[in-house]
Amino acid sequence: xxxxxxxxxxxxxxxxxxxxxxxxxxxxxxxxxxxxxxxxxxxxxxxxxxxxxxxxxxxxxxxxxxxxxxxxxxxxxxxxxxxxxxxxxxxxxxxxxxxxxxxxxxxxxxxxxxxxxxxxxxxxxxxxxxxxxxxxxxxxxxxxxxxxxxxxxxxxxxxxxxxxxxxxxxxxxxxxxxxxxxxxxxxxxxxxxxxxxxxxxxxxxxxxxxxxxxxxxxxxxxxxxxxxxxxxxxxxxxxxxxxxxxxxxxxxxxxxxxxxxxxxxxxxxxxxxx
Amino acid sequence: xxxxxxxxxxxxxxxxxxxxxxxxxxxxxxxxxxxxxxxxxxxxxxxxxxxxxxxxxxxxxxxxxxxxxxxxxxxxxxxxxxxxxxxxxxxxxxxxxxxxxxxxxxxxxxxxxxxxxxxxxxxxxxxxxxxxxxxxxxxxxxxxxxxxxxxxxxxxxxxxxxxxxxxxxxxxxxxxxxxxxxxxxxxxxxxxxxxxxxxxxxxxxxxxxxxxxxxxxxxxxxxxxxxxxxxxxxxxxxxxxxxxxxxxxxxxxxxxxxx
Numbered sequence: 001x002x003x004x005x006x007x008x009x010x011x012x013x014x015x016x017x018x019x020x021x022x023x024x025x026x027x028x029x030x031x032x033x034x035x036x037x038x039x040x041x042x043x044x045x046x047x048x049x050x051x052x053x054x055x056x057x058x059x060x061x062x063x064x065x066x067x068x069x070x071x072x073x074x075x076x077x078x079x080x081x082x083x084x085x086x087x088x089x090x091x092x093x094x095x096x097x098x099x100x101x102x103x104x105x106x107x108x109x110x111x112x113x114x115x116x117x118x119x120x121x122x123x124x125x126x127x128x129x130x131x132x133x134x135x136x137x138x139x140x141x142x143x144x145x146x147x148x149x150x151x152x153x154x155x156x157x158x159x160x161x162x163x164x165x166x167x168x169x170x171x172x173x174x175x176x177x178x179x180x181x182x183x184x185x186x187x188x189x190x191x192x193x194x195x196x197x198x199x200x201x202x203x204x205x206x207x208x209x210x211x212x213x214x215x216x217x218x219x220x221x222x223x224x225x226x227x228x229x230x231x232x233x234x235x236x237x238x239x240x241x242x243x244x245x246x247x248x249x250x251x252x253x254x255x256x257x258x259x260x261x262x263x264x265x266x267x268x269x270x271x272x273x274x
Numbered sequence: 275x276x277x278x279x280x281x282x283x284x285x286x287x288x289x290x291x292x293x294x295x296x297x298x299x300x301x302x303x304x305x306x307x308x309x310x311x312x313x314x315x316x317x318x319x320x321x322x323x324x325x326x327x328x329x330x331x332x333x334x335x336x337x338x339x340x341x342x343x344x345x346x347x348x349x350x351x352x353x354x355x356x357x358x359x360x361x362x363x364x365x366x367x368x369x370x371x372x373x374x375x376x377x378x379x380x381x382x383x384x385x386x387x388x389x390x391x392x393x394x395x396x397x398x399x400x401x402x403x404x405x406x407x408x409x410x411x412x413x414x415x416x417x418x419x420x421x422x423x424x425x426x427x428x429x430x431x432x433x434x435x436x437x438x439x440x441x442x443x444x445x446x447x448x449x450x451x452x453x454x455x456x457x458x459x460x461x462x463x464x465x466x467x468x469x470x471x472x473x474x475x476x477x478x479x480x481x482x483x484x485x486x487x488x489x490x491x492x493x494x495x496x497x498x499x500x501x502x503x504x505x506x507x508x509x510x511x512x513x514x515x516x517x518x519x520x521x522x523x524x525x526x527x528x529x530x531x532x533x
Contacts, residue, residue, distance in 0.1 A: 047439050068441045075439040081432040085454050085532045098440040098450065 002205075004053040015041045017205035025060075028174060028181045030191035032237060033201030034244045039184045042206070043152050046182065047075050059148060067148060071099045074141035074179070078153040080133040082125040088112065088136050089121040095143040111139040114173055131155075131162040138170070142177055149181040155190070167193055168221070175219060188237045193225060200237060203244040210240050322500050327508060330501030337490065337502075342509060344485035345475055349513070352410020352478075353471035357464065359411065360418025368426060368448050377419075385416045389477065397481045406478030406486070413474025417466035425459020426452050457532045461525035468517035476510055 005013045015038035023029050033039040044050045046057060048064035059067050067073045082091045092111055096103045112118055115135035125133055134154050141149060154170075155163045167190055174181060174194070185191050191198045192214055200210040212233065216224050224230060305324050312323025322330075331338065363381055367374035389409060396405045429452050437447040479488020487506050494503030 047435075049435055049438055068439060071441050073439060075436070077432055077435065079430075079432045081430070081436045083433065083451065083454070094436075094450070095440050098437065098442045098446055 002052065002054045014205040017207055019055075019201075019207060021199055021208060023180060023182060025180055026178050028183070028194060028196045030183045030185060030195035030198045031201065032185060032188060032191045032198055032241065033206060034203050034241060035186060037201045037203050037244070038206035039186075039201055040152055043075075043150050043182065043184045046148070047073065047150055071095070071144045072147040074144070074146035074149045076134070076137045076141040076149075076151050076154045078156040080125070080130075080137040082133055082136055082140070084125050087122050087124055088117060088128075091125070091136055092140050092143055094140060099144065101144075107143065111142060114142075114176065115139045116169070129162075130158050131166055134158070134166065135169070138173065142173070142179075145177075146179060149179045151181065151183040153185050154183075156185070156187075163187075163190070164222075170194060171218070171220060186241075188234050188241065189225065192230060192234050192237065193220060198237060200240045201244075209244070210237070212237065320500055322504055326501050327504040330499075330505040331508065334502050334505060338487075338505060338509060341485060341487045341490045341506065342513075344489075345479065345487045346513075348406045348478070348486065349410060349472050349475040351407045352475050353414055353467060355407060355411030356414035356471060356474075357418045357467055360415040360463065360467070361422055361460070363415075363419050364422035364426060365448075368452065369445065378423075381416060381419050384412065389413065389474070393478065393481050402482050405481060406475055406483060406488075409478035410471045410474035413477070414467035414470035417470060418460075418463040421459050421463030421466060422456060425456030425462070428459060429455045454532050458525060458529045461521065461528040465518060465521040465525055468521050469514040472510060472514045472517065 002014065002017050002019070005015060019042065021029075031039045031042065041050065045052050046059075046064055048068050057064050062070070064073070083094065086094070089108060089112070092108050093103045112121060115138060117132060117135055117139070120128065120132065125136070128136070138151075138154060141151075151170075155166050158166065171194055183191065183194060195214055198212045198214060199208055200212075201207065202209045214233070216227070216230065308324045310323075311317060312321055312326060315321070363377045367377050389412060392412070393405060393409050396408055400408060433451045433455070434447060437451055442450070476486070476488040476491065479486040480492055483489045487510050490506040491503060493499070494506060
């Protein structure tokens with residue numbers, strides 16, 4: 001699969017090139033890459049928020065669009081994207097309402113319990129901490145029992161300690177809802193701790209650089225993270241990442257490339273929205 | 275120590291109340307200046323003292339009360355007409371995207387027509403009574419249209435992404451995300467539209483209305499009843515201010531609740 005964005009004046013930005021990956025049913029895959037390598041763009045393609053310039057995405061015989069129409073896709077973004085005027089309960093009910101399905105109050109209560117937010121049903125997003133907002137966002141993404149779960153750096157904006165705690169919780173949540181999951185992150189520890197398999201991407205244009213299967217037994221705990229084998233793997237993957245320059249682009253400053261990519265995805269987003 | 279604490283207390287209290295005291299003082303100064311300049315005739319015979327305006331307000335209270343009763347429904351109808359047209363034109367491209375250009379161009383053209391020219395023409399077409407409502411509506415529809423359109427584009431892209439991933443239709447995204455996010459903008463539009471509707475209604479009444487504050491303004495001008503003229507102007511201003519304050523409060527609430 002390849003993803004290109006027009007930059008104007010006949011120039012193009014190739015965000016992702018010849019990217020090939022397979023995810024097994026019920027597998028947890030982490031996509032690891034330097035910033036600006038197009039890993040979030042990959043996720044946007046899987047969420048049918050963008051279309052690939054060439055190549056196809058096949059999810060159990062269906063396109064991302066069809067998966068979305070069947071309400072079988074759950075997404076949690078780095079920006080929690082909760083609706084500020086709705087409380088926790090109603091934010092989690094949103095997928096039911098958009099799908100014109102009766103709200104399953106039992107399921108909502110179960111999800112609120114799953115993410116440990118009992119007692120906060122009536123709270124607005126702004127009254128919650130960053131970590132709590134992300135829990136609501138994950139609960140919302142699981143509301144309709146998705147077949148595929150996409151997590152775009154869901155804890156990217158959090159500090160190290162709450163982040164580690166939420167990763168433990170995410171593992172528990174994932175074990176209880178063994179759903180095919182793609183996690184996009186630039187945190188090596190997080191990727192190794194959570195995933196069955198880690199895919200390392202090269203810098204722009206993003207390609208598959210390395211694939212590692214993570215064998216640590218589940219449930220993984222804080223002691224797993226202290227295992228020397230865990231550290232070796234983290235070191236190896238970190239080394240692979242460090243070889244990659246951050247989002248490099250011919251004739252443009254890295255920042256300009258980032259801006260152009262942001263502008264291009266904003267334009268695409270506008271097309272999707274209208 | 276205790277004396278210094280006691281001495282500090284009134285200072286703190288005074289600090290808290292300073293803005294109100296200053297405001298009252300400022301308003302008082304303006305009124306005093308108005309009174310003095312009117313009595314001494316600094317700006318000629320058409321600039322009455324504040325007390326004269328108050329006297330006219332009391333003396334002519336029956337006429338003025340009747341006029342307010344005649345004008346208020348016009349203002350409210352004009353406000354509703356303008357606001358609903360502005361809302362409709364701003365929402366139309368959200369439902370039918372190809373009409374985006376049509377909406378904007380229509381709004382621009384209507385706004386480019388000078389009301390002074392348009393009103394006499396409308397009198398001949400619509401008759402004197404309808405024209406007041408239409409002129410009032412025309413005056414307030416553009417702020418509503420612009421504020422609503424701007425509010426609708428203020429939606430966070432990530433919210434639209436979420437809706438898209440949930441398989442939402444455009445209409446569902448409009449009602450669940452775009453409109454709630456636009457409510458503070460819409461409240462701003464109402465705040466700007468209210469005084470415009472008041473102004474438009476009074477202006478509409480200049481074109482041969484028999485009753486209403488606009489008609490009183492014309493009579494006052496023609497018969498050199500300066501006190502009455504100013505009393506009517508003062509009442510119009512008060513109506514504008516009350517409407518403005520009301521919608522400002524609504525806007526503050528919308529801002530707190532929806533963003």
